[in-house]
Amino acid sequence: MKLDLLAIAPHPDDVELTSGGTMIRMAQAGHKTGILDLTRGETGTRGTPEMRLKEAARAGKIMGVQVRRNLGLPDAHLTVNDDYKAAVAEVIRELEPRTVILPYWEGRHPDHYTAGRLCYEACFVAGLKNYSLGGQPWRPSIILYAAAYADVRPTFAVDITAQYERRRRAILAYGSQFNPPKHDRKSRVALPLDELEERMSIQAKHYGRAIGVKYAEGFVMREVLQLDDIVRMPGRYL
Numbered sequence: 001m002k003l004d005l006l007a008i009a010p011h012p013d014d015v016e017l018t019s020g021g022t023m024i025r026m027a028q029a030g031h032k033t034g035i036l037d038l039t040r041g042e043t044g045t046r047g048t049p050e051m052r053l054k055e056a057a058r059a060g061k062i063m064g065v066q067v068r069r070n071l072g073l074p075d076a077h078l079t080v081n082d083d084y085k086a087a088v089a090e091v092i093r094e095l096e097p098r099t100v101i102l103p104y105w106e107g108r109h110p111d112h113y114t115a116g117r118l119c120y121e122a123c124f125v126a127g128l129k130n131y132s133l134g135g136q137p138w139r140p141s142i143i144l145y146a147a148a149y150a151d152v153r154p155t156f157a158v159d160i161t162a163q164y165e166r167r168r169r170a171i172l173a174y175g176s177q178f179n180p181p182k183h184d185r186k187s188r189v190a191l192p193l194d195e196l197e198e199r200m201s202i203q204a205k206h207y208g209r210a211i212g213v214k215y216a217e218g219f220v221m222r223e224v225l226q227l228d229d230i231v232r233m234p235g236r237y238l
């Protein structure tokens, strides 16, 4: 399929919250974008997995992605194993993304950092010719890690000021995750999404301040970036 950009995360709504503005901006720039959700978020306290799937599709449309898949791996039980790795790697081979966004490899929620590690390994084996997998070998050229949940210092940040309102709409497309029905009001297990959206908004302001704009999303690169012209390097430095 040859996607330009693929964002992968464990739960539907993670991509929206951590890199939704960047996904929107890249789609607006004419890039072919996609999202792969690893689980249906079935252990969440609000809404049903079916509702979340519908909401994810709607949020994907708002962000202008060309493809959104759900692998249906078990929520809260993600591990780095050969089966899950092969499942992700086959999607990588099929969608052929040039750049991939993953969750940061450390943090509080095991699903998030496990997904970061699992998908890094999947990107690697997807490029191995003799690894037993369907499809043709493909390895993304660039792997980025979304910084927002982990609150780490990003390598760079993307100005999403112009995309901010649309990102908010994409997040709030998950109606089942906030404003819970009466019988569900007592559940305090997970943060309601509207509260999470507010937190992520503060985070986006924080990264925005770091580059002198209103809102931004931060990304970490683990590999060393090869540059041929440091004078014409894109970006702005204060």
Ligand SMILES: [Zn+2]
Binding pocket: 010, 011, 014, 111, 112
């Ligand atoms: Zn999550």
